[in-house]
Amino acid sequence: MRDYDEMTAFLGEWGPYQRFIFFLLSLSIFPNGFCGLSIVFIGDVPEHRCLIPGNLNLSEVWMNRTLPLVQEGDKLQYSKCRRYRLDVITNLSETFPDLDFFNMSEVEQEPCLDGWEYSKDQYISTIVTEWDLVCNNDWKGPFSMSVFFLGVLVGSFISGQLSDRFGRKAVLFGTMAVQTGFSILQVFSPNWEIFCLLNFLVGIGQISNYVAAFVLGSEILGKSVRVMYSTLGVCISYAFGYMLLPLVAYFIRSWRILLFTLSFPGLLYIPLWWFVPESPRWLLLKGRIQEAEAILRLIAKKNGVTPPAVLFTDVELEDMKAQSIQSYAIIHLVKTRNIRAITIINLLVWMILAIGYFGLSLNTPNLHGDDYLNCFFSGAVEIPAYTAAWLFLQKLSRRFSLSGVLFLGGVVLFFIQLVPSNLSVLTTVLVMVGKFGTTCAFSMVYVYTAELYPTAVRNMGVGVSSMACRLGSIISPYVFYLGVHHEFLPFILMGGFTVLSAILVLFLPETVNIPLPETIDQMQKMKVFKCRSTHNKCYHFCKNATTGEKNLVIKKEEI
Structure with a gap:
């Protein structure tokens, strides 16, 4: 039985229409870069x-x-x-x-x-000066950021369900409207409490927009383009938006005007509704055959290819519907010892990555030197990081590549405390190297996690890992807030956790050039549980030193 990619192979992998969609969906992520981290300047604490x-x-x-x-x-x-x-x-x-x-x-x-x-040296106003979020109320600054990431957590939980029910395109543009609309409303916040409530809603819209664009692109584009789309497409578009943030913030020093300026470009994406199609794969699963075929024939026309007279047989359509109604519970992610160990390691790695990435990103105002240049460098370093991630994912080992960049990102943070105070530039360089490693790992872990889990629970595995990531992002504002008590404590904690995650990754199985597993039984075994499995028992072979004969010995019970 052909799968969807085989059925649509006649479209080609990288035709004019695929390049057009690649560009449009990547462009839709651009505002996420400057809206998501605008709190760096909007919530900064002046003297x-x-x-x-x-x-x-x-x-x-x-x-x-x-x-x-x-x-x-x-x-x-x-x-x-x-x-x-x-x-x-x-x-x-x-x-x-x-x-x-x-x-x-x-x-x-x-x-x-x-x-x-x-002090008015740097800002005309921030939310800190607006509502006196200092001294006994200084906890409210990091809390404003954590509320945003709490919205991201909720958004990541509901976006997949909404996308599966109402369609990728509807959720993409609906959540872009949520992000843009509530960001503009934040400009008129009368108090800190209303600001936090709206920030929560902006977080829901932002991550849902990102996930919907990621899924829509992955389903429209071919196999060979998906890794490039997830790294050089949406990720680099996000990085360019991130780099634009300090440029706009440098010229606009009032938080209300800055927030309105950053939110307004979201309205320019409304015309994309007429150019971005719905996912044909989703339409087929929902039984909307004619709509799916119309989109596929449109793609073929734009690419200059002739589609077959019959795109899908009745048997193939029934098979796709049967696969779509199969359900698995979250218990399947911890059902056996092997998948349970993989899930636990994934949760820890994703959470640590979020703490490191957002901790370093939000820590920009605490670095020595110019805040705007530091923020620009923090965004600019993501472009070579995503490019390196794409190169690593092409042919190199997933396990050693991910562990290597995590180890690099963690170790350099330890050296920051050893840098003399008169070499502040070196401190900034080390922070940027740490950000490079963490960003590179963040891009790679999506692909690696998707390859570790079988098709039966792949979406669930990536979704649960993503939720762990959001928990880490909620914690991250308080990690760099520890710098108030000890200047180097945030870097020590982030460095230690990142090195720990680098070690944990080494226990995961390799997935490069290995077919994706379809069922839980087909999953690769972790190194510590590597054995031959028969009827839920694990065996190993012992070699007789005299005869060289191998004897089968029961080693473990149920995996």
Whole structure:
């Protein structure tokens, strides 16, 4: 029985229409790059200190003494969250108006009761300055990012189900509308709570848009183009959007205007509705044969090929429908020891990757040097990373390639704490090398995970792994937030976890140049469980040292 790819082989792999769809669907991911990480500038924390009312009539000498000095790292700075009691300062200034020195250690302190004064050197406004998300409320900044990733988690959970029910095209454009619409509404947020709610909805739309475009392209394009589409297509389009973010943010320093400017291009994608087709594969599974055949004949016409008179036989259509109604529960991902071990390792690797990728991306404002250049470099380094991932996926070992780039990305983060403070450029370079390794691994892990699982549970396996990834992204804002307490702690944690994931990957089976498994029984065995399986028992052969004869010995019970 022919599969779908054989049935549609007459279209060719890389005709004019496939190139057109490749470009359009990749282009639809472009806004995800600058909208998803816009919080880097919208939620940045500028320099701040307690606001001192101007009606106190304090001299310049006493005005400078209203704030206590605190030790932050190796620097002595004015406190950002405390001040001396102003009534005491006022009385002292009246008693000692010209005194140039006074011991302030015994003066009682108080919080910033009149709010804060923020530096205008870099920003006109951010959500931090808008709603005073500092000091006792400093947890709200990372929480604003985590809420977005919580929406991404929910979106990744529901997008597949919506796509299977209503179609790839409808979900793609519907979620693009959700992302664009709620991003624009965020501009008018009256308070932090409404901003977070809308940020949650934007997260749902963004990941659903990405997944729908990924699935639609994978189903329209041929086998040989899918790996290129998932790396050099959607991923590099995302990276170009990411690189555009600091350029726009450099010229627009008000968070509301910046967010509106970044959201508005989403409206320009409305005309794509008339150019992007529905997935013929999905239409066939839903029994909409005439619509599917019309699209396939249109593709053939655009590619200049003559389609066969009969595209699908009745037997083939019935077989596809039968395959589509087969159902598997999540329990099948942990049913045997082998698939359970693969699933656990995948969950850990995906979660660690998300923590590393988003932790490094969101940590841009904490790096030395210019924030806008650092953000640009963080986006630019993704282009060679995706290109390298594509090259690795062409012929090299999946297992060793993925483990190697993870090890590279993790080890360089350890060296950051050894860099002298006067070599801040070297620190930035090491961070970018770490970002290169993590990004490269992120692109490769999608393909590797899809090859590890059999057809029966492949979508479920990738979906559950993706949900673990979203949990890691929710945690990531708080990882770089630890830098407030220890400058190098985020890099130590991310480096350690990434090296651990590199080791875990080595236990997974190799999949390069190996046919994709169709059933759970056809899955490759992990190295630690490599054995011959017969009737759910695992055996190994022992060689007699004298005769050389191999004897069959039961080693393990059920795998």
